[in-house]
Every structure is written in C-alpha cells, then in structure tokens.
Amino acid sequence: MDKKRANAKYSDGNQTVEFSVSIFLWEEESVFYVYSPALDLTGYGLTKEEARESFETVLEEFVKYTHNKKTIFKELENLGWAVNKRRKRVVSPDFEDLLSENEHFRHLYKSKDLVRDSSNVNLQLA
Template identity: 75%
Template sequence: MNKKQANAKYSDGRYNVELSLSLFLWQEDNIFYVYAPALDLTGYGLSKEEARESFETVLQEFIVYTHNEKTLFAELENLGWAVNKKKRRVVSLDFEDMLAENEHFNQLFKSKDLIKDYSKVNLQLA
C-alpha cells in the first residue's frame, strides 16, 4: 500500500483547500459508508453515490468550520498530521501509523470488507 495516504494544501489567497485522501467504502445493513481515517470523518447513504456526497458535505463542513474558527491546523495536528504553517502544507500519518493510532479505523480494517478509493477533493472557502 502507498505510504503517503493523504496530503493537503491550503491557500489563503481566497481560501483554497486541496486534499488527497484515501477513502474506504463498505456496506452494512443496506447502508453505504465512506470513511477517511486521516480525518476521522464518515459519510453515509443508501447508495455509494449518496455516501460519497454525504462525505463531501461532512468534509466541507469540517474545513469551513475549522477555517472560520482558525483551528484547521491545530485540528490536523490533533489528528496526527505533520503541519508546516509557514508553507501552509500538511502531511497525514502513513497507513501503518493510522492503523496503530486510530482504534476505530483499526477495528474497521480488521472486521469489514473495505474497498479503498483514492480521491482528490478541491474545496473553495467563501
């Protein structure tokens, strides 16, 4: 598996956030879930598409809220990301560290038939 599972760029020149995340999908009781262990965020829906849209909404709310509260970098640090505020770049934990540090993800990885999806998401903050 790719060692670098997630990274992000943040620009204050009109608030652009670019994330590349590994997403994990699974289905349980006719509900689809999309989970990003690097951010510990989950979306869900009755289809893969609904789950993906739900996840994108959750992700956008996370970015907008933490940006508005000026806690984005602190929150990423709390999640284990390496943060370089001067260059406005952040790098997530690698896959093995995510498994070791995130008990929820570790349990999901062991117990569910997860499908990995690598996704690039661009958000424009107003």
Template identity: 40%
Template sequence: MSKPSTISGSMQIGNKKVTVKLALLLFEDGGVNIAYCPAVNVYGYGNTSTEASKSFEVCLEEFFTYTLRKKTLVKELENLGWRIKKEHKFYPPEFSSLLDKNKTLHKILNTRNFTKIDQDFTIPAFS
C-alpha cells in the same frame, strides 16, 4: 456495494489552498454505505456508495468550515497526526500510522469488506 465513485473535496480561502492525497474507505455497515477518511476522521453515508460519497463531500466541507470559523483547523489536523510546516505545507499521517492510533480504522479493516481509494483533496492552507 456498488462500484466506488470518484470523490472530490475542495475548499479555498482566497488563493490559499493545498492539495493532498488521502485514503478513503468505502464499506457497508448494516445495509448503509459508508465513506470514511481516517486522516480527518470524517464520514459520509447513504443508500449507495455514490450517496455516501456525496454525503462525505458535504461533511468534509463542514469540517473545514467549522474549524476555520473556530480558528482550530491547524490544531485539529495536528491532533489527527498531521505535520504542518511553517511554509504552509500540509502532510497527512501515513495510513500505517493511523492504524496504530485509530481504533475505528482498525475495526473497519478487521471486520468489514472495504474498498480503499486514494483521492486528491484540496484543503485550505490557513486557519
């Protein structure tokens, strides 16, 4: 697998946005490079880690676009273990708590060689 590239995520609704640091796992599965963020359960893939990273960015944007359109962003994030305060502060689940609840993450950590990077992502503050 090639060296991890920089990942960036950005989604803004007017001036309402927040930035959070999320763990991103980069690994190979069957000759395909995967970028996976367990905090939002979003994947990207490609022939290289750069392609996987770009695919992930597109998929992350689609996740936000879809949940905002359906008005389910807050509910979806809460279902994924996020804490969202009334003052529009978003707190992603701790990586260690994701291990207890996310069987996919558990499998990746136990069966794949991976690189974990922590990356800042900008997400919409309102659904």
C-alpha cells in the same frame, strides 16, 4: 485492497488549504459508508453515490469550520498530521500510523470488507 486517495482544496481568497487523504467504502445492513481515517470523518447513504455526497458535505463543513475558526492546523495536528504552518503545508499520517493510532479504523480494517473508493473527492471552495 486498492490504494486510493481523496484530494481536498480550500481557498478563502487569501489562504489555500490543500491535502490528500485515503478514503474507504463499505456496506453494512444496506447502508454504504465512506470513511477517512486520516480525518476521522464519515459519510453514509443508501447508495455509494449518496455516501460519497454525504462524505463530501462532511469534509467541506470540516474544512470550512476549522478554517474559519482558525483551528484547521491544530485539528490536523491532533489527528496525527505533520503541519508546517509557515508554509501552510500538511502531510497526512501514513497507513501504518493510522492503523496503530486510530482504534476505530483498526477495528474497521480488521472486521469489515473495506474497499478504497474508486474516484477522487475534489473540494474547491471560494
């Protein structure tokens, strides 16, 4: 399984949120899925491109909503991220932690033919 990460960046003019996450792709019953275990977010579609676009929309909405509600750092901490609020830096959990702490991901990893996505997600909001 090839290692690949997605990069996300959010800026509201005053604050910027940037992070990088692993994303996985699989197909099940003619539907493609893109999943980020570090954020527990999923996108889907009838093609890889549709799944990717769906994931980008879900990721964008997650970042916008949690940032606007001022809960983004709390949500990331709840997902196992290391958060430094003062410097506004976040670090995603490592792969082994995701496998041990995220039951859904552990099940997917063991039962599906997961492939790391071959292109980056670039999220820039202004």
